[in-house]
Amino acid sequence: MKQPIVEKLLKELGRKKVKTDEGTLDERRHDYSVVFQLDDMQGKEAPRPACVVQPAGTVDVVKVINLCRKTGTIIIPFGLGSGVVSGVKAVADAVMLDMSGMKKIRRIDQHNLMATFEAGVRGSDAEAAVNKRGLMLGHYPQSMDISSVGGWVATRACGQFSSAYGAIENLVMGLEVVLPNGEVLETRLTPRASAGPDLKQIFLGSEGALGIITAVTFSLHYKPESQEYSAFYVPTMQKGFETQRYIIQSGWAPPVMRQYDASEVKRLFPEFTREEDCLIVLVHEGPAARTAAELSECAEIAVDTGCETAPKEIVLKWLEERNHVPTFESFLKEGIIVDTVEIAADWKKIGLIYKNAIAALNGVENILNASAHSSHCYRSGLNLYFTFAAMPADPDNMAAVYEDCWRRIMEATIKEGGGISHHHGIGRVRRQWMRDEVGQAGVDLLKSLKKILDPDNILNPGVLIPE
Amino acid sequence: MKQPIVEKLLKELGRKKVKTDEGTLDERRHDYSVVFQLDDMQGKEAPRPACVVQPAGTVDVVKVINLCRKTGTIIIPFGLGSGVVSGVKAVADAVMLDMSGMKKIRRIDQHNLMATFEAGVRGSDAEAAVNKRGLMLGHYPQSMDISSVGGWVATRACGQFSSAYGAIENLVMGLEVVLPNGEVLETRLTPRASAGPDLKQIFLGSEGALGIITAVTFSLHYKPESQEYSAFYVPTMQKGFETQRYIIQSGWAPPVMRQYDASEVKRLFPEFTREEDCLIVLVHEGPAARTAAELSECAEIAVDTGCETAPKEIVLKWLEERNHVPTFESFLKEGIIVDTVEIAADWKKIGLIYKNAIAALNGVENILNASAHSSHCYRSGLNLYFTFAAMPADPDNMAAVYEDCWRRIMEATIKEGGGISHHHGIGRVRRQWMRDEVGQAGVDLLKSLKKILDPDNILNPGVLIPE
Numbered sequence: 001m002k003q004p005i006v007e008k009l010l011k012e013l014g015r016k017k018v019k020t021d022e023g024t025l026d027e028r029r030h031d032y033s034v035v036f037q038l039d040d041m042q043g044k045e046a047p048r049p050a051c052v053v054q055p056a057g058t059v060d061v062v063k064v065i066n067l068c069r070k071t072g073t074i075i076i077p078f079g080l081g082s083g084v085v086s087g088v089k090a091v092a093d094a095v096m097l098d099m100s101g102m103k104k105i106r107r108i109d110q111h112n113l114m115a116t117f118e119a120g121v122r123g124s125d126a127e128a129a130v131n132k133r134g135l136m137l138g139h140y141p142q143s144m145d146i147s148s149v150g151g152w153v154a155t156r157a158c159g160q161f162s163s164a165y166g167a168i169e170n171l172v173m174g175l176e177v178v179l180p181n182g183e184v185l186e187t188r189l190t191p192r193a194s195a196g197p198d199l200k201q202i203f204l205g206s207e208g209a210l211g212i213i214t215a216v217t218f219s220l221h222y223k224p225e226s227q228e229y230s231a232f233y234v235p236t237m238q239k240g241f242e243t244q245r246y247i248i249q250s251g252w253a254p255p256v257m258r259q260y261d262a263s264e265v266k267r268l269f270p271e272f273t274r275e276e277d278c279l280i281v282l283v284h285e286g287p288a289a290r291t292a293a294e295l296s297e298c299a300e301i302a303v304d305t306g307c308e309t310a311p312k313e314i315v316l317k318w319l320e321e322r323n324h325v326p327t328f329e330s331f332l333k334e335g336i337i338v339d340t341v342e343i344a345a346d347w348k349k350i351g352l353i354y355k356n357a358i359a360a361l362n363g364v365e366n367i368l369n370a371s372a373h374s375s376h377c378y379r380s381g382l383n384l385y386f387t388f389a390a391m392p393a394d395p396d397n398m399a400a401v402y403e404d405c406w407r408r409i410m411e412a413t414i415k416e417g418g419g420i421s422h423h424h425g426i427g428r429v430r431r432q433w434m435r436d437e438v439g440q441a442g443v444d445l446l447k448s449l450k451k452i453l454d455p456d457n458i459l460n461p462g463v464l465i466p467e
Numbered sequence: 468m469k470q471p472i473v474e475k476l477l478k479e480l481g482r483k484k485v486k487t488d489e490g491t492l493d494e495r496r497h498d499y500s501v502v503f504q505l506d507d508m509q510g511k512e513a514p515r516p517a518c519v520v521q522p523a524g525t526v527d528v529v530k531v532i533n534l535c536r537k538t539g540t541i542i543i544p545f546g547l548g549s550g551v552v553s554g555v556k557a558v559a560d561a562v563m564l565d566m567s568g569m570k571k572i573r574r575i576d577q578h579n580l581m582a583t584f585e586a587g588v589r590g591s592d593a594e595a596a597v598n599k600r601g602l603m604l605g606h607y608p609q610s611m612d613i614s615s616v617g618g619w620v621a622t623r624a625c626g627q628f629s630s631a632y633g634a635i636e637n638l639v640m641g642l643e644v645v646l647p648n649g650e651v652l653e654t655r656l657t658p659r660a661s662a663g664p665d666l667k668q669i670f671l672g673s674e675g676a677l678g679i680i681t682a683v684t685f686s687l688h689y690k691p692e693s694q695e696y697s698a699f700y701v702p703t704m705q706k707g708f709e710t711q712r713y714i715i716q717s718g719w720a721p722p723v724m725r726q727y728d729a730s731e732v733k734r735l736f737p738e739f740t741r742e743e744d745c746l747i748v749l750v751h752e753g754p755a756a757r758t759a760a761e762l763s764e765c766a767e768i769a770v771d772t773g774c775e776t777a778p779k780e781i782v783l784k785w786l787e788e789r790n791h792v793p794t795f796e797s798f799l800k801e802g803i804i805v806d807t808v809e810i811a812a813d814w815k816k817i818g819l820i821y822k823n824a825i826a827a828l829n830g831v832e833n834i835l836n837a838s839a840h841s842s843h844c845y846r847s848g849l850n851l852y853f854t855f856a857a858m859p860a861d862p863d864n865m866a867a868v869y870e871d872c873w874r875r876i877m878e879a880t881i882k883e884g885g886g887i888s889h890h891h892g893i894g895r896v897r898r899q900w901m902r903d904e905v906g907q908a909g910v911d912l913l914k915s916l917k918k919i920l921d922p923d924n925i926l927n928p929g930v931l932i933p934e
Contacts, residue, residue: 186908195897205664
């Protein structure tokens, strides 16, 4: 028997937009988090939601939110499901709001380098649409082909070329958001304003808990005139951090500047491995004259700070393979629990966090891999992207080992004063450490925001804000 | 007789921090807005506040806020008083919170290019402190010598070199804010985070109405290796906008790229005036190789788009004189009402806003000057900075003419969909147009923010948020 909210939604939106078949319900039960996939495999599936609603436009989202508010029904926004921090998980009475049908390109404004997409537009489709005009988004997360522009905003994403073009908060000009009270907030598309707090910021990182993002406007770039590549061997991560720091603090902004530790070099670039060396990989792009200057001066800094030039084929290989990653499922089937965890810290702290987190991971029983690379640089510091893999003797311990690995990385980060998440978000997996991240006053402020925006607590409860 | 709140503050903070002498009360009655200066001249002074409190640190601010909350006393934060949009005006029962005593440099972190200042630190003092280490803020508002770092945040300021280094929201890494409930919010100093909404954004542009900013941490730059200059004559503003657009959309980011209309060229650069030409002024800086490339390519774009090279002495003159402006008082004494009004819009809208606003100003009786320049460029558009001056036949009409000129610029901007404020803020003068700027949902959201943060409405009431 259908739940009353489903009957109401069917009446209001029609059969095509309100799905209750088991196939659809199963597909939309959770995001891509490895621990949810593990649960599925071990027969501990999340419950099926009451229904999956597929709005065709903002008007539909308003209808859903108004109905759900009146009935106290939980709404869980679902983009394209590529999240990895357990931010989306069905509960039995909930409406999953599947945004994948909202995929209109509303407008591409070549003159002002702006483009507006509905929230469900796939990243790679948005990029392809502007590419046709010689433009680009400048935002290239690894999930490009499997994530939505609305998801990027909700999770505060950051792409691989961020060191030049910025993270999502630097690329988004405006948002359309349906608020839990049914109002539609459209922020003004002005290049810059001093007109009170920037309201769109409340929704950048809101993880579905403060409003439903229905459209996103980007500030675009022309595709660069030129692209160049450079790579360097460096004997230790700490020495490599110093090279990265010199480059970015000297005023250069190569869009890509990554450093892989020796373990990752061996795994990802076996044909280019040189003993225990780490590897720094750079992409330079922009007007040709600037790219040439950047290529030459970055190389000079790298050599001056103790690096040795590596073949640029390494960079081409990275560009080619950067979005190909083995599925979590392929590991789970082998009894291996694997995940990636990103954090950020200033230049003084990052070396110790790297060292301590890797040491802590290596203390886990049956650990197969504990490694890291940096992938996003700032004048004040950088991120680290850890990968752990472990094969517990007893497969029933996989979830516990997952939690243990996460805890070890989080605690090593917090101990030195690092930030607990660089670009994947909080979801459920990091929620217990949010107080360490934003302090008690920060948690109180987030709770207040939640209370005024969503007083009935119907929007994706259980994520982001700690109890 | 002293008001009861003054007795309480004296008891809690002592005589040195709580001032009730007429001199101090008079000095802290309002900001630098021309209309308040006019009121003073015409014998319509704002009332004296109950007292002026000069906190020596964050602990004092917490004490003041706790006392005022308990007694329902209004607190009006006062930085260095350089605001120009009527954001600070005493009421008879209020406590003016004079932040000028909080001027400690808490920390300069050369390794991470970060510096933390108490909110009352003068802009030029902050810059001088980091300059000693070879560093710079990258934020150079015209008010550099008379404004505080806390004021920059509260008003969402934007400096003259913003086209390369960004506006205040791009330069601030972290804030310390005393919330109206007495809690101290310290945002984490992490290069970048995906850990919920960026809470500091709530206070960037909060105009003293949502919290008291007590400390600001900047992400610094090294002083540039090189600086170059270029200038161009262009026959019309519209043609000049196209040149500016081509330069910034081609991926170049000269920190300064201004355009003056013919009227301003004659007034500011008389020795360089060429008939009715407008003038584009650029400063290029950074690593020498990049600066050279930028100088050469910007010149090529300028010539290709119809500009003619102008002497670079124009730029040196601008650099020399950029912060010297005649006082409002000197005009008021002559019976002239003068003000500057900044707005922003995309490249398609800006030409019409320029034309219509100037035409509208020229319809004001006894107008002496209606002119504009652009001073901040973005890929998606730019700002305009209007200057009006009028000498009403009857001096009693000066306030009415001021309002009329403001209204004409605001209406010309709103009609085309421009943004009502680029970098001065809302205060009282723009408050009636905030609904046009952020929409009804935006106003409702601002009211909600105000209500949760400041339920007793004690923080600088009457600014920013419309009735």
